[in-house]
Amino acid sequence: MLGSRRDFPALTAEPDLVYLDAASGTPCPEAVIAQLTAELRGPAANPGRGGHPWARDALRRLEEARAAVAAFLGATFPDEVAFSRGATGAMAFLADRWGPTALADGGDILYCPGDHLSTVRPWLRLAERMKNHGVRAVPYRRDRLGRIDPDDFARAASDRTAVVVATDVHNLHGTRTDLDALAIPPGATVCLDCSQTAGRLPLRLAESRAELAVVSGHKMFGPPGTGTVYVRRGQHRRIAVDRAAARSGPARHVSPLTDAAEEGSLDGAGAAALASATAFLDGIGIDRVGGHLAGLAARFANGASRIGGVTLLGPPVEAGGPHSGIAAFALDGQAGDDVAFALERRRIYVRAGDHCLDGPREDAVRVSFHLYNDENDVDRLLQGLAAAAERD
Known part of the structure; x- marks a missing residue:
């Protein structure tokens, strides 16, 4: 096991708990809690507002956090990353403040109806608002195992395609998208939801086909209410900046992205804590995390395949390859909520319900491992699942 449960106060407080819902939210390690606490104990100044030492120091720490997070995500420049309250808000920002300029002359937005609602809905709203400009929302499908159907994607794509909205790692199936395997038109801009990737698998955004991306901090050991939006420099000209709302003063201006996305008072403490989460992960090695998760996912898949009805x-x-650590299953004749409750009684926490999808299977149950889980956790899950299957 790469990361010890001892690094996570929430887990050490409940030593008999098997927490398998990291895709919904990860506990904060002690290092992140310590960083957040130190920030809150320190000088209470607004970054970029004021010329006194406290304000200048707050701004410096904010930009140091930005540089650390940008490096972790594989961005070329720190000013390609802005802080947000999470991936949902970041995706809405892109649709509201980047999308109208990019689609001013019309075009198609390609999207997958089987993706997370927070990924899809902002772009559907934009298409509805701009339909008189010739903007259309064109769907493409995933197969039954959660992989994007390349043939259906090729059918949906055309020379009208202006934006491709895609999910890097699917939040239910755990599959990762290979953008290079899709027939993306050369002139299209790719917007990638990386909420389930960051903290699990390497992200090298500068080398990716994606020029826009969003990340959720609370899924990668950062505090709740943190996240980032990534916009490559070449796309900054398309961002609508409200100059009256943007922070004033040359010391505060970083890029059109930060001017537009970081309006108002910023959570400097949250940004510093998110940067601390990236340092925690870098200390372990993100490649090692993906390999560890692959081992746990394979152990679970092998064991579950031998349980009748699963x-x-x-x-x-x-x-031999990395894995997101996210897996989903169904148990014949049982609702997902009932299976999750049966596991909960054994102190095993998983995810059931709607999975934030449009029309999901009611029997689907998701498990999501992370670096604090080990083989014993997988075995307890399999034992609980076998017991649930016997009840049917």
Whole structure:
């Protein structure tokens, strides 16, 4: 096991708990809690507002945090990253403040109806608002195992395609999208939801086909209410900046992205804590995290396949490759909520319910491992699942 449960106060407080819902939210490690506490104990100044030493120091710490997070995400420049309250707000920002300029002359927005609602809905709203400008929302499909259907994507794509909205790692199936395998028109801009990628698998945004991306901090050991939006420099000209709302003063201006996305008072403490989370992950090695998760996912898949009535809802785990650690299954004849409750009684926490999808399967249950889980956690899950299957 790479990360010890001892690094996470929430887990050490409940030593008999098997927490398998990291895709919803991760506990904060002690290092992040310490950083956040230190920030709150320190000088209470608004970054970029004021010329006194407290304000200048707050601004310096904010920009240091930005540089650290940008490096972790693989951005070329720190000013390509702005802080947000999470991935949901970041995606809405892109649709509201980047999208109208990018689609001023019309075009198609390609999206997958089977993706997270927070990824899809902002772009559907934009298409509805701009339909008189010739903007359309064109869907593409995933297959039954959660993989994007390349043939259906090719059908949806055309020379009208202006924006491709995609999910890097699917929040239910755990599958990762290979953008290079899709027939993306050369002139299209790719917007990528990386909420389930950051903290699990390497992100090298500068080398990616994606020029826009969003990240959720509370899924990568950062505090709740943190996240980032990434916009490559070449796309900054398309961002609508409200100059009256943007922070004033040359010391505060970083880029059109930060001017537009970081209006109002910023959570400097949250930004510093998120940067601390990236340092925590860098200290372990993100490649090692993906390998660890692959081992746990493979152990679970192998064991679950031998339990009668269990159907795995994602593709097989590839041997030797990294994995998101996210897996989904269904148990014949049982609702997902009932299976989750049966596991909860054994102190095993998983995710059931709507999974934030449009029309999901009611029997789907998701487990999501992370670096604090080990083989014993997987075995307890399999024992609980076998017991639930016997009740049917």
